[in-house]
Amino acid sequence: MPTTSPDQILIAVAPTGAETTKQDCPQLPTTLEELVQTAQECEAAGAAMIHVHIRDADHHPTLDQSRLRDTVQALREGTGLVVQLSTGGSVHDPLESRLKVLDAEPDSCSLTMGTTNFGDDVFSNPWPFVCELYQLSQERQVVPEFELFDLGHVHALRRLIDKFGLPYGGKVHCDFVMGVPGGMPGTAPALVAGVALLPGEVTSWSATGIGRSTLPVMLAALSMGGHLRVGMEDVLTLAKGVPVERNAQLVERAVAAGRVAQRRAMTPDEARTLLGVRP
Template sequence: MSVVPPEALLITVAPTGAETSKAGCPQLPTTLEELVQTAKDCEATGAAMIHVHVRDADHKPTLDLGLLTATVEALHESTDLIVQLSTGGSVHDPLEARLKVLDAQPDSCSLTMGTTNFGDDVFLNPWPFVCELYQLSQERQIVPEFELFDLGQAHALVRLIDKFGLPFGGRVHCDFVMGVPGGMPGTADALVAGLATLPSEVTSWSATGIGRTTLPVALAALSKGGHLRVGMEDVLTISRGVPVESNAQLVERAVALGEMVQRRPMSTAEARSLLQIG
């Protein structure tokens, strides 16, 4: 695979998440048809990877393997996007069900590097679970994206790679998830501190700002040469008091921010090269 030029900006879209209700946000894509259309719109706008949570017929978060598999297949049939399934699910999903997400055969999976207070809840990721999920991703030849909610989790990544070696494909891609109540703040200072903690094996990284930290985190990430994750999983307003109309609107804004610093959207082929996904 060819070398990806430094001006190429990987934009990942996280369109749904597990926290927002359909009743509270009717424009949230929760059906398979809505998700596929969202993926097509976001790919056309500049996204190269999609981070997926699925919902059931009642629009509630689910880890149903049949729905996960059908979603991966539909997205592969309709787009060239890298399909990344969330192994986090919702904060209430059992660890056993989260391990089975990889049975749906995505291109990539999220892999959170530690337990985090998540608002009033706890996002549970004990070390034995992290190790089991990582080894499973290696066996299944699925490329993980290491999700870092706090600086200790960046240090845990050092420990994981030292113990089990590199992920499938040999590339190490991280995403700083910032601004979650209970995790690291969504500030430039926190991002710089996180970057200083990353192991030398990291080959690329992105950042996500939750809620009102979306723009500060995006600007800080671009200033440090990183990539971006955007989407309605992470923010529901496009400006103060103005609801987001679609995920493509957030991708479009990310593209515009990239253009300001002379970065252009990465193609799906370039993204596959970056992450060594065939």
């Protein structure tokens, strides 16, 4: 069983994602200015890490290198948050472009542990790609967050650690992404099963519930000593018919839920220690 912080909680915010369009959700932060402002609001509300997808001038998902670098720099200058870049991009991005994300020198990166059906699409993460990305993260001293969409991904994490050792920083942090159509359901029994199978090297874990599974997953994770990822990448409503207007609302709700569980939100510096992120 992984170690946890019984009186603290790491709250990561995923403010944008690659699926929702600006046209359908005008309040989604897609410009650099909007993203920095959102990050500042979320840090003030209690977030310690930001999981970043970026958009181009037309608000479409992109992995443009100059935009990635500018985003990392702006978030570092404007906030104290741990900056985690998504290496998933959108489901349509080629593997070569996804590997180059680490050229932008983030603190952390997502590393999805296997291919999964993603609605009508396929989110491709073949084993050779996973291995190459992991070794690149070790070489670049970027801390990976292992994204687990299914129980098979938990088993793949065991294989990866056995083959290549621990990540840079020596800590192993993973995030259960639950409720994606095609992945594991966003339920307490599914989370219990996933956590029970985690390798002993795992030092911390968080959980993310997509859409309607947001609250069940949040409450189950809190009850099990896990951490949380929230944000408009994962859910666009606070309740039925009540749209999210700001990502900070979702962070505030997570902080309040943590308070009920007698766990306070970590600072970014505490999160860096938890994750093994370089100073």
